[in-house]
Amino acid sequence: MASLRDLGLSEYEARAYRALLSTGPTTAKELSRASDVPMGRIYDVLNSIEQYNLVRSQTASRPKKYVAVEPSTALDRLLEDKKRELDEKADQYESIVDDLSDELDAADPVEDQFWTAAVGPEETTDLLLERLAAADNHIVMVAADPVPERDMQAVSEEVLAQLEDALDRGVSVDVLMTREMVASLSEKVGRRYRETLQARDDFDVRTNDDVTGSFNILDDLEICIQVPNPLSSGEAFGMIDLKDPEFAASVNQEFVPRWEEAEPLQF
Numbered sequence: 001m002a003s004l005r006d007l008g009l010s011e012y013e014a015r016a017y018r019a020l021l022s023t024g025p026t027t028a029k030e031l032s033r034a035s036d037v038p039m040g041r042i043y044d045v046l047n048s049i050e051q052y053n054l055v056r057s058q059t060a061s062r063p064k065k066y067v068a069v070e071p072s073t074a075l076d077r078l079l080e081d082k083k084r085e086l087d088e089k090a091d092q093y094e095s096i097v098d099d100l101s102d103e104l105d106a107a108d109p110v111e112d113q114f115w116t117a118a119v120g121p122e123e124t125t126d127l128l129l130e131r132l133a134a135a136d137n138h139i140v141m142v143a144a145d146p147v148p149e150r151d152m153q154a155v156s157e158e159v160l161a162q163l164e165d166a167l168d169r170g171v172s173v174d175v176l177m178t179r180e181m182v183a184s185l186s187e188k189v190g191r192r193y194r195e196t197l198q199a200r201d202d203f204d205v206r207t208n209d210d211v212t213g214s215f216n217i218l219d220d221l222e223i224c225i226q227v228p229n230p231l232s233s234g235e236a237f238g239m240i241d242l243k244d245p246e247f248a249a250s251v252n253q254e255f256v257p258r259w260e261e262a263e264p265l266q267f
Contacts, residue, residue, distance in 0.1 A: 007078040008085075009052075011046045012037045013051055015200040017054055020068035024099045027063045053077050122227070124157035126157055127239050131216070131224050132162040139166055140217035140255060156185050158250075160192060170204040174260055178209050193265075221245050 001249075002012035019035035020026065026034070031043040046066055049055050054074045063161040068074070118127040132139060141163075163173050197203045214226040222243045229237040 001055035004078075007075070007082060009049070009078070010045075012041055013049050013052075016042070016045045016075070017049055017068060020055060020066060021071065025058065025067040027065055028107040029063070031066065041241045044060045052081065074144050076081045088248075095189075108257045110148065113241060113242075113244045114243075117238060123160065124239045127157060127241060128216070128224060128257060129162050131218060131222065131241055132159070132166060135166055135171050135218045137171060138217075139163070139171055139173045140252070141173070142178045142211060142216070143175070143181045143214050156189050164197070167197075167202055173204070174259065175203075175205040175265075176211060176255070176262055177205070177207055178211055179207050182207060182265065197212055198265075205265040206259065207265055208258050210261070211258055217248055217253065217255065220248055220252065223248050 004017065005011065009017070015035040016031060016037050019037075021033055023031065023034050028042045028046055029039065031037070032039045032048070035042075037045055046055065046057075050057060050066075052074075052079065054067050054069050058067070058068060069077075116127075118124045163175075167173060194203070197205075216224040218224070222241065225240045225242070227238045227240060
């Protein structure tokens with residue numbers, strides 16, 4: 001069940017506020033009895049919930065009396081306090097991430113060969129988006145096979161968003177697709193390309209039907225290769241990510257002639 005403690009109050013503070021709603025204007029001593037908050041704690045508790053703006057006090061009376069703020073107002077104030085606290089936490093975490101990003105990026109990159117793999121539509125998409133986000137200089141994207149079956153249009157929009165992020169951080173992007181792949185893209189992707197990306201010098205899209213397979217070359221060092229499902233030609237099975245500069249160079253040699261023969265994309 002929902003509790004005032006979920007909004008930041010202590011057990012004693014919640015008891016005192018609930019008791020005040022029942023007693024009406026009352027003194028600290030009377031409230032201590034009504035709420036089962038020890039007399040030695042009641043003044044600290046009242047000062048605390050008064051700082052939350054959940055009670056009002058009648059300072060002119062002797063002894064001092066307290067009255068609860070109406071529940072709707074009190075809950076709104078607690079909610080605003082929580083939202084403000086969460087915003088401050090979010091800003092704090094963003095600052096920590098910025099500091100750590102600068103610190104961790106300063107480390108020398110590891111040049112050893114390494115490979116990993118993902119199996120399944122969601123895992124394949126997650127790996128692709130992760131590696132696109134890691135590119136620093138140049139992305140080559142070749143798309144001849146379908147993306148993971150999860151949702152072609154949704155995936156294409158996620159990939160486009162990741163490519164836009166890459167462009168914003170100074171990464172150039174070359175995309176080579178078959179016309180069949182172009183036809184499968186969502187209208188949102190097409191509109192974004194026409195209105196914004198087509199005019200960018202660092203983003204180039206071409207079509208060539210003499211292309212097989214789907215892969216990505218990242219920074220001339222890393223290859224992401226989509227693996228088709230051997231039991232169904234219309235589905236993706238998984239993805240292999242391989243960091244190997246020599247292999248990346250050989251794949252790029254095969255890519256360049258097809259890129260030069262390709263035609264600029266016309267939506």
